[in-house]
Amino acid sequence: MIWEAIFEPFADFGFMRRALLGCLAISIGATPVGVFLMLRRMSLTGDAMAHAILPGAAIGYLVSGLSLGAMTIGGLIAGMVVALASGFIARVTALREDASLAAFYLISLALGVLIVSTRGSNVDLMHVLFGTVLALDNAALILLCSIASVSILVLAVLFRPLVMECADPQFLRSVSKLSAVTHLTFLALVVMNLVAGFHALGTLMAVGIMILPAAAGRFWSASIGGLLIVAFAVAALSSVAGLLLSYHFSLPSGPAIILVAGIAYGLSVVFGPVGGLVAQNLPRRYFET
């Protein structure tokens, strides 16, 4: 019974194993990025950047159809341009970064929808918006795993400056020249992981696997290390559970994965020991000093 429900789909079908590998790769790369997005109060920035990737991927699609390379490069370029341009405008003008990012992503979202709808069929539009986690080929898997590996390495190197950039940016600027480098590298990581997520889960869902596990993790751990581990665990378990649900009940897999992550978030809000609803309202004995 348990074998049939949980292991058989992956044992019997290659596309399920591929989907699982792809999702785990995204979980490894995207969730730490999501944790830092959340800690920097940039969760909505991730959302904005995900939309900004659309026109680039759409232009890639126009040039060479549903090609992995063209859509990846298009998405990366569009995401970087929006991230850098909005960051640049925020640094050199009086406009704050959230406002300038919103301006850029609205422009590129409109552009992307326009491009896809002038040329694409409905099937292609669905592909771009919701991804194709059940049809990942070798090239796509290698891309996802490479992006995850690069993300982990870069995060390991940049960990301390990134923590300081979040906790006390003014201090980082006073002791180190790495502040701007850290910020821009981090934005590049966000874009890379969104492009990876876009292939599997689509532009609309990619940001979900980034932010929801991080938000859930906040209710389970009060340290950065714990936060990273919990977030990855939530993302990985959501991937497995989402794929199985989509297999057994014929649901679209991307939304199924994100919804499971959403349920994990909901449960964390209620039952999480660090500031969850129950923990906050339960009468507890306090420590005697």
Add this chain to the structure above:
Amino acid sequence: MTPALSFQNLTLGYDRLPAVHQLETEIVEGSLTAIVGPNGAGKSTLLKGVTGALAPLEGQIEISGFDDEEIAYLPQQSDIDRSFPITVFDLVAMGLWREVGSFGWLRRGQRSRVDAAIAAVGLTGLESRPIGSLSGGQMQRVLFARLLLQDAKLVLLDEPFTAIDARTMADLIEVVRNWHSEGRTVLAVLHDHETVNSHFPQTLMLARELVAHGPTGQVLTSENQMRARQMCEACASTPHVCGKDAA
């Protein structure tokens, strides 16, 4: 008596509006100086100018005897995210950034120096507490511990004792006096004249332009304070163009 800082016809400001105007004076190396003056007198602006965060509109600040990196600065409202999940120990340890850098490990000797700094501000036992659980006074102690580890030759404090309890203030003043006895140059923006009188030998009174600078007893006179208030009010009501284009 070598000058650590020399302000030469220094004008600092925002959007062409001068907040510090044609300041001409010197801060002696190893001195303990209070910067006083009415609101809007340019006190914080002057500190920002020294850190290099604000470029002069005119004139210059000459720093001699040490590098830019040997300046430690405690801003008035630090933009520390108090909800960030970082412990007291880790935040204080960041004071060693110049030694440890972005990637180095904390060696055992360095860890004990962090412990010593935490002990020096009276926070022993709270090392593993997240900073979100600290009171305002405790947080200020944490920031002073980090300043201690920065081992800076010039320490800039912007209203370090505002909104903290008397006990914390007394402890932190002790830290400042220690810096002074170790020969470091300390510049502190302060409001409370009683504190200035009893602990700061030198005072620089500012009202956009220099009002007076010298031994505290000679500077903190009611005459000077009256003059400073008048100068600030006069300047606020008549904005005028500064710099080379000025008629």
